[in-house]
Amino acid sequence: MNEVTLKRLAQELNLSIATVSRALQDSYEVSLQTKMRVKALAAELNYEPNAYASSLRRNISKTIGVVIPEVNNTFFSLAINGIEEIARQSGYHVLIYITHDEYEREVAITQYLTGGRVDGLLMSVASESREFAHLQKLHVSKPAIVFFDRVCQAIATASVTTNDYESGYLATQHLIEAGCRHIAYLQVSGTLSIGRLRMQGYQAALRDHDLPYEEALVLSGDGNDECNTERIIKLLRHRPEIDGIFASVEHLAISSYYACQTLDRAIPAAIKVVGFSNLGVAALLAPSLTTITQPAYEMGKAAAGILLGAIEKKRAILSAQSVVLKSELVARRSTAS
Amino acid sequence: MNEVTLKRLAQELNLSIATVSRALQDSYEVSLQTKMRVKALAAELNYEPNAYASSLRRNISKTIGVVIPEVNNTFFSLAINGIEEIARQSGYHVLIYITHDEYEREVAITQYLTGGRVDGLLMSVASESREFAHLQKLHVSKPAIVFFDRVCQAIATASVTTNDYESGYLATQHLIEAGCRHIAYLQVSGTLSIGRLRMQGYQAALRDHDLPYEEALVLSGDGNDECNTERIIKLLRHRPEIDGIFASVEHLAISSYYACQTLDRAIPAAIKVVGFSNLGVAALLAPSLTTITQPAYEMGKAAAGILLGAIEKKRAILSAQSVVLKSELVARRSTAS
DSSP: OOOOOHHHHHHHHTOOHHHHHHHHTTOTTSOHHHHHHHHHHHHHTTOOOOHHHHHHHHTOOOEEEEEESOSSSHHHHHHHHHHHHHHHHTTOEEEEEEOTTOHHHHHHHHHHHHTSSOSEEEEOOOTTOOOOHHHHHHHHSSOEEEEESSOOTTSOSOEEEEOHHHHHHHHHHHHHHTTOSSEEEEESOSSSHHHHHHHHHHHHHHHHTTOOOOGGGEEEOOSOHHHHHHHHHHHHHHOTTOOEEEESSHHHHHHHHHHHHHHTOOTTTTOEEEEEOOOTTGGGBSSOOEEEEOOHHHHHHHHHHHHHHHHHTTOOOOGGGOEEEOOEEEOOGGGOO | OOOOOHHHHHHHHTOOHHHHHHHHTTOTTSOHHHHHHHHHHHHHTTOOOOHHHHHHHHTOOOEEEEEESOSSSHHHHHHHHHHHHHHHHTTOEEEEEEOTTOHHHHHHHHHHHHTSSOSEEEEOOOTTOOOOHHHHHHHHSSOEEEEESSOOTTSOSOEEEEOHHHHHHHHHHHHHHTTOSSEEEEESOSSSHHHHHHHHHHHHHHHHTTOOOOGGGEEEOOSOHHHHHHHHHHHHHHOTTOOEEEESSHHHHHHHHHHHHHHTOOTTTTOEEEEEOOOTTGGGBSSOOEEEEOOHHHHHHHHHHHHHHHHHTTOOOOGGGOEEEOOEEEOOGGGOO
8 A cells, every 4th residue: 555645645636745844734834725725635535644744843743652671560560550641641651661570671771861862760670680771871871860769879860669668677577476486588689679678678577576587598589480499498498497478579479389288398387478569369378468559550650750741741740759658567367367 | 950952962062052962862963073073962961862852763662561350369460470471572662541440440441552652562451341342442542451351352453361261161170070060150251252161161061061051140240259259149148059260360269268267168068169260379378279270471471572573573463463371170179179
C-alpha cells in the first residue's frame, strides 16, 4: 500500500506541501475552505502525520519512560499501574524499559533516552549498578527524573521511597518477638540504598535486643531464582542454628520457601520467614507469608505526580520534593510462635 | 544548563550548521581535520543528536513495541523476558505498553504507534476489544505486527500461540478423571480466540465423557480480582454441586482459591481446581495448584524472532509463519483424588 504523505495530499489537491502542512496545523495563513478540503482528503486517505516529524516540529512527545529492574515482581507491576493512572489523567503515554537488574542494560537504556525521546523518566535503579556516570549524563540532558523505591543518591532530584529503615527494624523485631535468635538477612545487593537502609534497620533491631550481628548470616542473591534457592540451602546447611529469615525482596522470600521445602525444615515450627512483598497470593501460600507490604500503587502515583507536575510547569525537580510513604507489616502464619 | 545544539557547536567553531552536521555524519564533503575539531567539541560538550531528528534522517528507530493486556501476570512477564533476549541479540530496544485489557487504551496506544515510532509490534489483544478497526488501520500503516497468545483473527499476519484447544481438553479430562462431574469454566472474555479455543476443548472433553455442557457453569470475569472472587463465591453458592473449577487464566485460579477459602470449601477434597498459569509459586500454594503451563519464554522468543526476521530482511510477515507451541499439564495437589 502506498504511504500517504504530505506530498501526495498536495499533489491530489493541487496545492503546495507547505499549504497542506499549514492547513493540517490549522494555521491562520490558510483559508477555512482550503483547510476543510485538506482535512477531508487526509481523513479519507487515512493520513497519519509521521510521529518523529511532528514531535520535532512541536518539540514535545507527551511521553514518560519508566525504567525498572524487573517485571516479574508484584511491587513493580503495582507501581506501574499507579504511574499509568496518573499519566492517563494528564494524557501522557508510558513506555516501560526493563534493565533486568543489569548495569549494562541500564547504561544502554539511558543512552537511548538521552536524545529526548521522553519528556521525563521514573526510575528504579538496577541492583548491579555501582557507577552512575550514565545517570549523571542523562540528568544533565533533557528529561526530568524522579526515582522511586531504588534511588541513586548521586543525582540531585526527588525520590519516592518507603520507610525502609523502620520496616527493616519492624520485620526483625517481629521475628525476635516470635522467638528467633539467629536471623539470616537476604538481600539483592549491598550498594542499593533500600538494601542498606533495610539492613541498618535489621542491625539496629538485633542490637536493641542484645543479639549479635553476624556478617556470615547475610546472603546476597541475584536475579536467578534457582541459584538463590541453592545459596539459601547452602547457608541453612552450613548454619543449622538459623531460626529466622528476613528476605528484603520478594523473590528471595519465595526462594526461602523452596529452600526450606528441599531441606524439610518446617515453616514456622523450625524456621520463621518474613519478606518484603506485594504478592497477591501471600495469604494462599503454605504457610501464608508474613510480609512487609509497600504502598506500591501509591508510590507509583506519587512519583508520576511529581514528574508530570514539573514537566507541565516547566520547573526543575527539587530533592526537597521527595516523599516517604509507610509500609505495613502484615503478620501471617510464617512467623507464628 | 544550556542545551548543546548543532547551532551552538557551529557558533563555537565558526562553521556553518550544515558543515557541523555533515562532520558528525562522517560526510566525505568535510575534511578530516574539520571532522576531528567538530567531534572533539561535541564530545567535550556532551552533545547528543536529537533522537527524533536522527530517526527522521535515518528513517529507522531500531525499536520494537510490545503491547500486552496486563503486567501483573506471570505469563506476560516471562514472555517479555523471551522477547528482550532476542531483541537484545539483534540490537533492538523494547518498549512495553499496557492496555489493562481495555479497548480504549488499546485504541490510544495503536494510534500513538501508527506514526512510525516503532519498526514492529508484538501484540496480545485486550480482552475487551470487540472492534478491530484500530488494528487494521495500524496494520496498513508502517509497523510489522506479530500476535502472541491473544490473537486478532481479522489481521492477516503471523501469530505465536499454544495448543489452547488440546490444553482445554486435557485440563477438563484431568478433572473428570479425578472424579469431578460438575465443572465450572472461568474465562475473561468470550470473544478472545484463546478463550474460545480453551472453552471448545472444555466442551469437547465433557461431551466425550457424556457430561452435559451447561452455560450456567461458565463464568466471565474481568480485570478486578476482588469482583471476580465475589462472582465465583456467588456461583459456588448458587450451584453447590460444582466439584471442579477450570480457570482459563491465572488470576481467576487465584480468585477461585480465595473464593473457596471464604466459603470454607476444601481444595481438593470438596472441589478441585486447575488453572492456566506460569505462577512461580504454584507449587507453594495451599494446596499446590495444578496448572496448564504455557511455554511463555519460548513464545516470546519465537514471536520476536519472526518479527525481527521480517524487519531485518524487509519482508512481509505471512500467516503461514505462525507457530503453535505446546503447553504442559503439571498435576499437583489441587486436583488430587
